[in-house]
Amino acid sequence: MNAVATPLYPEDRTSAPKTAAADPLITCRSLNKVYKTRSGDAVDALVDLNFDIAKGEFISVVGPSGCGKSTLLKIMAGLLDYTSGDIAISGKAVTGPSPQNGLVFQQPNLLPWKTIAENVYFPVEIQQGRRAVNMTLVRELMSMVGLKGFEGKYPHELSGGMQQRAAIVRALVQDPAVLLMDEPFGALDAMTRDMMNVELLKIWSKHRKTVIFITHSIPEAVFLSDRVIAMTPRPGEIAEIIPIDLPRPRPLDVVNTPEFGAYAKRLRRLLNANEDIAG
């Protein structure tokens, strides 16, 4: 687990004297995405993105709304085409959806007509049929996030936090290599959000998934990540990739340490500076 992505920016090299990843899990080279509007204008959504992500890394992508961070996630999930450049996961170019990715949405996005257990095994049902469902694994995953006994309940009977936990285990049910999360806790209240962050780190350290976590919350990004990709607003470019050298496991009080504050401050400055340029 000492493999870390190749630093692409000089700042990284000075601030993070880490060894380069010989074999990164995700590589992204000169990635561009141009949207065509209805009137025929071309709008740059993502411009020249370059980064490598090592296996097992926790990466957050922060940026103001409209910076294209969700677009980037959808491209990685194979749900959206990119205009030019290369993006590959496990050495294979992303050409479409793949079971090696687990996707978590902004909303829990559970199907209301299915029970929680049915929702959790929905990806297996779709890809391999209902017979392939391993109920023991489903129960195990559910009890891991404290949803034991809720297998037969329907989504509307659960709180928002519990629904999002079910959505996370749904993303894990096919044992994906990469967990792609699009502002998954944005709709939760602050207390629940803190709890979910701690829980997510627990799951991550246990399962050692590579996580790409989209957020607009700077403290959340610093708390969770090995590295934070900061993006500029419209068009979405990478402003800087900042490694977070805080010891793990991280308890919640890490947010009160001066190191944490320094990282948050640095990110905030970075994002504000770019906001000013854009505005």
Place this chain on the structure above:
Amino acid sequence: MTMQQTDRDAALFQASRPMRILRRVAGGDGIISFAILIAILLSWQAAVSLLDVPAFILPAPTEVLAWLIRGFSAAPDDPVSFWPHLGVTLWEALVGFVAGVIVGVLLGFALAHWPRAERIFYPYIQAFNGLPKIAIAPLMVVWLGFGLEPKIWMAAILVFFPMMINAMAGYHSVDPDRIDLARACNATRTQIFFKIIVPSSLPFLFAGLHMASVLAILGAIVGEFVGATRGLGMLLLQYNNNMQMGGVFALLIVLGALGYGLNLLMQLAERKYCFWARRSKTFGH
């Protein structure tokens, strides 16, 4: 222990559902509704006998009741029996309902799926929907004769439009995130349709079915008004022409009960298959 607990809760939940519906209909405010009905019937009876209203204008409730009892207790081959007519009208409404629902839903989904087709055909659909469709009933008789077909067609046409429009609205209302969820699992188009789009559209389809259940009977009755040898609509018209208002009122009550019954059936189906949608709403709407 906890599993047992949830199982028992689930069993209780299941068992109490019909009971709760019954209680909502009968208990509480239901008593007040019933009292109002009694009051209306009593004052109606009193008004008819005190003011000496002729029976061919307003029959007394007791007379209507007598017609109802006769209509339902007479042997089916007796001309005053409602049964054969009820059977004919129900059959017309039912066949028209099923046909209209199937064609309406399929076409609605198809149009919503192919936006180009929707753009091309939608103006025609809207124009035809704006037409008071009852006005086609005489034409149906010319084209299809006096048998069951024109009534079935009327019912089907009336049912078709709300079903198609609701199917389109349902298709368009599907949360794109749900589609992305299925796509991310490599779902085929067929899987996306049956596992995401159809269930997501159910609340809209049920809204259409509520309307359609009433419209199916309306279509059958209108078809019978225009020209028929059997059916409740034909019988109603016959009593009306004979000034047998007791019979007319009795048939109106039968038709009302029929519509109410079909609507209740739709509500029960909705509770069973679409219970997740209208959680916060109260019974009925």
